[in-house]
Amino acid sequence: MCCDWAISIRRACGALNFDRSTHHYTSRRADQAGLERRIREICEIRVRYGYRRVHVLLEREGWGTNIKRTYRIYRDLGLQLRNKTPKRRVKAKLREDRHMAVGPNDVWAMDFVHDQLAIGKKLRVLTVVDTFSRYVPVLDPRHSYRGEDVVQTLERVCQKAGYPKTIRVDQGTEFVSRDLDLWAYSKGVTLDFSRPGKPTDNAFIEAFNGRFRAECLNQHWFLTLADAREKMEDWRRYYNEERPHGAIGNKVPISLVNSGCATSPPP
Incomplete structure (x- = not known):
């Protein structure tokens, strides 16, 4: 002016x-x-x-x-500590943005699914899925699970399938245990915890659990724990080797893990 x-x-x-x-x-x-x-x-x-x-x-x-x-x-700068992390959780992922998996064994997702035997006894099934290939390395049913049982199952599977860089889990007591944190620390695996009350933070395993329940758990009676393990293992092999998956171009998950489309490793 x-x-x-x-x-x-x-x-x-x-x-x-x-x-x-x-x-x-x-x-x-x-x-x-x-x-x-x-x-x-x-x-x-x-x-x-x-x-x-x-x-x-x-x-x-x-x-x-x-x-x-x-x-x-x-x-x-966006440095606020939004989530409290339990003590001793050395391998927890903090203040880091998530990145898409770029190859097999880059990021796994893990959770529990609940069911029961025909006689009414409860089952807890540990489900694990590779977020890149959608390959399922293990479905492990037990009557009860503790942190040391999760470590035992993961160690048995990882010796055959390899160790992942990151495992996405929720805030369950088995996943925040000292046993799992010590195992992750010794193996160089990062535990990526979901926020409490945010199942969408681990959407890959939630989607898989829905398919697992609809196509396997709801289709069978499980007479014993051994019978449940056998039927779940048969379905896991079908899921990995035969069932087309829309998210990976209607391929089978094993094709992204093994170039020769080899069969799934034994449980």
């Missing part, structure tokens, strides 16, 4: 009812790129530190910032 109408700043501000002090204000805020970079570096190393502990470290290093500024930058 000053240039177009050749008037002073005082008259222009008066016409617009705009405070001249606001017009003349110059920000004195220092460049915070370095501070942002340091906060991100701290959080990459200390993944369980909240903004208060980050601020303490910044004070020790002489950054001279107040805690409100630290919190604002911490929040803007």
